[in-house]
Amino acid sequence: xxxxxxxxxxxxxxxxxxxxxxxxxxxxxxxxxxxxxxxxxxxxxxxxxxxxxxxxxxxxxxxxxxxxxxxxxxxxxxxxxxxxxxxxxxxxxxxxxxxxxxxxxxxxxxxxxxxxxxxxxxxxxxxxxxxxxxxxxxxxxxxxxxxxxxxxxxxxxxxxxxxxxxxxxxxxxxxxxxxxxxxxxxxxxxxxxxxxxxxxxxxxxxxxxxxxxxxxxxxxxxxxxxxxxxxxxxxxxxxxxxxxxxxxxxxxxxxxxxxxxxxxxxxxxxxxxxxxxxxxxxxxxxxxxxxxxxxxxxxxxxxxxxxxxxxxxxxxxxxxxxxxxxxxxxxxxxx
Amino acid sequence: xxxxxxxxxxxxxxxxxxxxxxxxxxxxxxxxxxxxxxxxxxxxxxxxxxxxxxxxxxxxxxxxxxxxxxxxxxxxxxxxxxxxxxxxxxxxxxxxxxxxxxxxxxxxxxxxxxxxxxxxxxxxxxxxxxxxxxxxxxxxxxxxxxxxxxxxxxxxxxxxxxxxxxxxxxxxxxxxxxxxxxxxxxxxxxxxxxxxxxxxxxxxxxxxxxxxxxxxxxxxxxxxxxxxxxxxxxxxxxxxxxxxxxxxxxxxxxxxxxxxxxxxxxxxxxxxxxxxxxxxxxxxxxxxxxxxxxxxxxxxxxxxxxxxxxxxxxxxxxxxxxxxxxxxxxxxxxx
Numbered sequence: 001x002x003x004x005x006x007x008x009x010x011x012x013x014x015x016x017x018x019x020x021x022x023x024x025x026x027x028x029x030x031x032x033x034x035x036x037x038x039x040x041x042x043x044x045x046x047x048x049x050x051x052x053x054x055x056x057x058x059x060x061x062x063x064x065x066x067x068x069x070x071x072x073x074x075x076x077x078x079x080x081x082x083x084x085x086x087x088x089x090x091x092x093x094x095x096x097x098x099x100x101x102x103x104x105x106x107x108x109x110x111x112x113x114x115x116x117x118x119x120x121x122x123x124x125x126x127x128x129x130x131x132x133x134x135x136x137x138x139x140x141x142x143x144x145x146x147x148x149x150x151x152x153x154x155x156x157x158x159x160x161x162x163x164x165x166x167x168x169x170x171x172x173x174x175x176x177x178x179x180x181x182x183x184x185x186x187x188x189x190x191x192x193x194x195x196x197x198x199x200x201x202x203x204x205x206x207x208x209x210x211x212x213x214x215x216x217x218x219x220x221x222x223x224x225x226x227x228x229x230x231x232x233x234x235x236x237x238x239x240x241x242x243x244x245x246x247x248x249x250x251x252x253x254x255x256x257x258x259x260x261x262x263x264x265x266x267x268x269x270x271x272x273x274x275x276x277x278x279x280x281x282x283x284x285x286x287x288x289x290x291x292x293x294x295x296x297x298x299x300x301x302x303x304x305x306x307x308x309x310x311x312x313x314x315x316x317x318x319x320x321x322x323x324x325x326x327x328x329x330x331x332x333x334x335x
Numbered sequence: 336x337x338x339x340x341x342x343x344x345x346x347x348x349x350x351x352x353x354x355x356x357x358x359x360x361x362x363x364x365x366x367x368x369x370x371x372x373x374x375x376x377x378x379x380x381x382x383x384x385x386x387x388x389x390x391x392x393x394x395x396x397x398x399x400x401x402x403x404x405x406x407x408x409x410x411x412x413x414x415x416x417x418x419x420x421x422x423x424x425x426x427x428x429x430x431x432x433x434x435x436x437x438x439x440x441x442x443x444x445x446x447x448x449x450x451x452x453x454x455x456x457x458x459x460x461x462x463x464x465x466x467x468x469x470x471x472x473x474x475x476x477x478x479x480x481x482x483x484x485x486x487x488x489x490x491x492x493x494x495x496x497x498x499x500x501x502x503x504x505x506x507x508x509x510x511x512x513x514x515x516x517x518x519x520x521x522x523x524x525x526x527x528x529x530x531x532x533x534x535x536x537x538x539x540x541x542x543x544x545x546x547x548x549x550x551x552x553x554x555x556x557x558x559x560x561x562x563x564x565x566x567x568x569x570x571x572x573x574x575x576x577x578x579x580x581x582x583x584x585x586x587x588x589x590x591x592x593x594x595x596x597x598x599x600x601x602x603x604x605x606x607x608x609x610x611x612x613x614x615x616x617x618x619x620x621x622x623x624x625x626x627x628x629x630x631x632x633x634x635x636x637x638x639x640x641x642x643x644x645x646x647x648x649x650x651x652x653x654x655x656x657x658x659x660x661x662x663x664x665x666x667x668x669x670x
Contacts, residue, residue, distance in 0.1 A: 139549030149544035150661050152553075154668060163667075176550070176661055180668040209484035210588040214474030215511070218487075218580035225574070239560070239574050240668045245553035252587050253545040326485050326511055332498075333489060333515040333575045 001169065002026070004058075004068040006083050008034040011100060012074030013044040013051070014142035018173050020052040027057050028064035030079070035059060047146040062090040070096050070169060072136065076281045077103025077112060077191075084116040088123035096132040098155070098166050102190035103283055104290040111135075111187035113157075132162030135183055137190040137242040139249035141256075145175065152176040154242045156186040178241060185233030189224060189243040192291050192305070193250055194284030196220035197258035199308050200251035202318040204259070205266020213251065216304065221247055223302040227291070230298035258284040271312045285312065303328065336504065337361070339393075339403035341418050343369040346435060347409030348379040348386070349477035353508050355387040362392050363399035365414070370394060382481040397425040405431050405504060407471065411616045412438025412447060412526075419451040423458035431467045433490070433501050437525035438618055439625040446470075446522035448492075467497030470518055472525040472577040474584035476591075480510065487511040489577045491521040513576060520568030524559060524578040527626050527640070528585055529619030531555035532593035534643050535586035537653040539594070540601020548586065551639065556582055558637040562626070565633035593619040606647045620647065638663065 001023045005016040008029035016027040029035050035057040038044060042051045058064040065071050065087050075083050080101050091097070097120075099112035110118070113133045120128035138153025145151050155166035155177050167177035180186055199220065203212050224247075225238040237243055250256045261282045264274035275282050288309055295302045307321040316324070336358045340351040343364035351362040364370050370392040373379060377386045393399040400406050400422050410418050415436050426432070432455075434447035445453070448468045455463035473488025480486050490501035490512050502512035515521055534555065538547050559582075560573040572578055585591045596617045599609035610617050623644055630637045642656040651659070 139546050139553070141544070141546055144544040144546045147544070149546050150550070150657065151544075151546035152550035160667070174661075178666050178668045182669070209476070209479040209482070209486075210584050210590065211474050211476055211479045211484050211486035213587075214580045214584035215485070215487040215576065217583055218474070218574075218576050221574065221579070234669075235570075237668070239553075239556065239579070241550065241553050244556070244574070244579055245549045248552055248583060248587075249545050249549035252548075252583075255545065322485065326509075331513050332495070333513045333572070334517070334569075 001069045002067050003070045003072065003169065004028060004065050005072045005074055006064070006087060007073060007075035008038065008044070009074065009076070010044060010046045010142040012072070013038070014047060014145045015072060015074060015100060016055055017051045018145055018175060019169060020055045022172055023169065025055055026064055026068070027055060028059070028061065030083070032059055046143070048143060049146050061086050065090045066092070068092065068095055070098065070166070072098045072100050073112070073116065074100040077101045077105070077283060078281070078286065080112050081105070081115045081119060084119040085123065088120050091131060093127065093130050096134065096162055096165055098134045098136050100136045102137060102187070102194065104188070104191045104287055104294070106286065106290050109290050109294055111184055111191070113183055113187065132157060132159055132165070134162050134166050135187050136166065137186050137246065139241060139245040141249060141253055143255050148174045150174055150176070152178065152241055152245070154178050154180045154186055154240065156180045156183040156242070158183055180237060180240065180242070182234040182237040184231065185228050185237030186242040188228045188231060188233055189238050190246055191287045192224045192227065193247040194258045194287050195291055195305050195308055196224070196247055197250040197256055198262040198265070198284040199304050201259040201262020202266035202311065203322070205263040206318055206322065217244070217247055217251055220304050223304055226300045227295050227298065227302060230300045231294065257282055265311060266318045270314065288312065336404045337402050338405045338407065338504065339363060339400050340407045340409055341399070341422060342408065342410035343373060343379070344409065344411070345379060345381045345477040347407070348373065349382060349480045350407060350409060350435060351390055352386045353480055353510060354504060355390045357507055358504065360390055361399055361403070362390060363394070363396065365418070367394050381478070383478060384481050396421050401425045401427070403427065403430055405433065405501070407433045407435050408451065409435040412436045412440070412618060413616070413621065415447050416440070416450045416454060419454040420458065423455050426466060428462065428465055431469065431497055431500050433469045433471050435471045437472060437522070437529065439523070439526045439622055439629070441621065441625050444625050444629055446519055446526070448518055448522065467492060467494055467500070469497050469501050470522050471501065472521050472581065474576060474580040476584060476588055478590050483509045485509055485511070487513065487576050487580070489513050489515045489521055489575065491515045491518040491577070493518055515572060515575065515577070517569040517572040519566065520563050520572035521577040523563045523566060523568055524573050525581055526622045527559045527562065528582040529593045529622050530626055530640050530643055531559070531582055532585040532591055533597040533600070533619040534639050536594040536597020537601035537646065538657070540598040541653055541657065552579070552582055552586055555639050558639055561635045562630050562633065562637060565635045566629065592617055600646060601653045605649065623647065
């Protein structure tokens with residue numbers, strides 16, 4: 001298969017390198033310097049292992065996508081719309097597009113696949129319908145995938161044939177891929193978990209224990225599930241790899257930027273200072289506002305998300321927010 | 336309230352110390368030496384902080400339980416039946432009994448509350464009906480509770496008034512308690528998670544990464560849920576504090592004996608050698624056989640549990656078992 005990955009950050013590059021074991025893979029980036037480093041050194045600065053020499057690079061969008069059977073968009077979520085728009089005119093009629101980015105767009109509250117579908121329709125009209133659009137999501141730290149660590153994720157599309165086409169790409173690699181037809185649920189889970197990861201990082205920064213983290217993850221996935229179900233998603237999705245699986249890996253791993261950013265805030269830094277120290281996109285911050293807007297529109301209670309918002313805006317310290325959460329009236333788990 | 340805790344291991348002692356902040360608490364043990372250490376040093380050898388001097392100790396069962404409003408059984412699961420039988424004749428008619436032990440009994444496949452109810456009926460006949468029996472379970476490492484770390488758990492009983500009575504005990508402590516009426520589901524989850532913790536420990540011993548652990552926990556709770564639902568429990572319970580919450584804390588924390596035992600096996604030790612090195616009860620080993628018997632009786636697939644059994648019996652190495660799991664045919668998350 002011809003596979004093109006759009007976006008040469010850590011995750012895009014790790015995916016491209018993994019798939020280059022079995023496919024003809026082209027890596028495109030809007031930032032030519034990223035590709036120059038990869039071409040010259042066969043390395044990505046944040047990945048541990050050498051990249052396969054069969055991995056191609058391409059700076060021109062038309063050349064990058066025009067022969068691709070599969071196009072994976074792996075930019076930060078804020079650039080998915082522009083990237084899809086740039087690629088749309090040049091895609092093959094029978095290609096499949098997958099989003100490997102996690103986020104909800106501010107203002108529109110659309111998921112990444114919804115944004116891609118919108119851009120394909122805007123450029124190609126009815127002809128866009130033939131292009132399947134899916135999402136890849138799950139507990140997949142790029143650094144570990146680059147080391148060949150056994151990993152799993154979900155290929156999601158309402159059309160299961162598209163999900164299966166995406167999952168079949170990974171046969172023979174270290175990646176075990178499950179399909180899921182709840183493409184919206186998979187993406188809501190993947191976006192909102194970054195908010196909970198900020199909270200988990202804060203808890204770590206304040207020096208709390210494993211018991212507290214387990215509580216935060218359990219009550220965190222409970223509020224993400226409430227939101228997802230109110231938005232028409234399947235409850236089970238949130239118990240799957242893109243839900244609790246991704247939440248666990250994001251909240252327990254030092255690889256996660258959201259988690260590290262939260263940790264700095266938990267130690268007393270402002271969000272702005274913490275984000276500057278991380279120096280890469282903190283997706284949880286960008287997911288916060290659309291998540292709260294959706295939750296309020298659906299009448300769903302998200303106390304942890306509200307607490308994170310209060311801390312990031314400086315209304316509460318992380319410690320005050322924790323005390324408020326622990327002091328809430330006792331509840332039943334049966335809802 | 337008068338509270339009596341039966342069992343002076345780490346969890347029983349930590350619960351007794353926590354409740355002694357607000358109640359009159361008596362700690363009983365079948366092992367007089369355990370109590371002597373506590374009386375002389377106001378410390379438990381495996382807990383970090385001093386015990387409150389108001390904590391009473393008692394060696395005689397009748398004196399320990401006869402005035403108790405609440406009796407908490409916190410022995411290892413294998414001793415819950417004998418402890419309940421010994422206490423049964425002396426309990427107040429209106430008392431509430433809670434199990435803080437996690438396990439499924441070999442042979443009978445009963446949960447801890449079912450065992451306690453059986454023993455109460457055997458000794459007291461119809462009069463036993465007035466005694467409410469519930470379970471306390473969740474992500475609660477004793478060492479952290481002893482340090483006052485914010486912690487949560489579930490008080491479970493089919494009779495919600497009993498669950499609320501148990502949860503109200505903890506008001507004002509570091510423990511946030513949710514009620515749940517699915518007492519069987521809470522206990523199935525609490526018992527079987529120890530098997531998955533053995534698998535998680537093995538993965539750590541083999542040097543796999545955070546991605547692999549997240550996959551194991553997600554697919555682990557999926558198979559525990561399948562079993563629980565087949566046994567008539569509520570699916571949501573497994574997504575709660577006694578389900579995924581407890582699984583997370585057990586599998587990510589060095590405090591867990593099951594996890595540490597699995598780690599030694601992952602590094603190449605036999606189960607027998609690993610258990611001897613841990614030196615305390617490894618509940619996951621005892622839960623393994625009843626879990627598999629129940630799963631086979633219900634026709635439920637539990638591939639991770641089967642793999643742990645194969646490794647513990649010496650049929651497969653941990654590495655061979657992992658390879659088999661990763662090579663299973665690709666699946667959908669939608670079931």
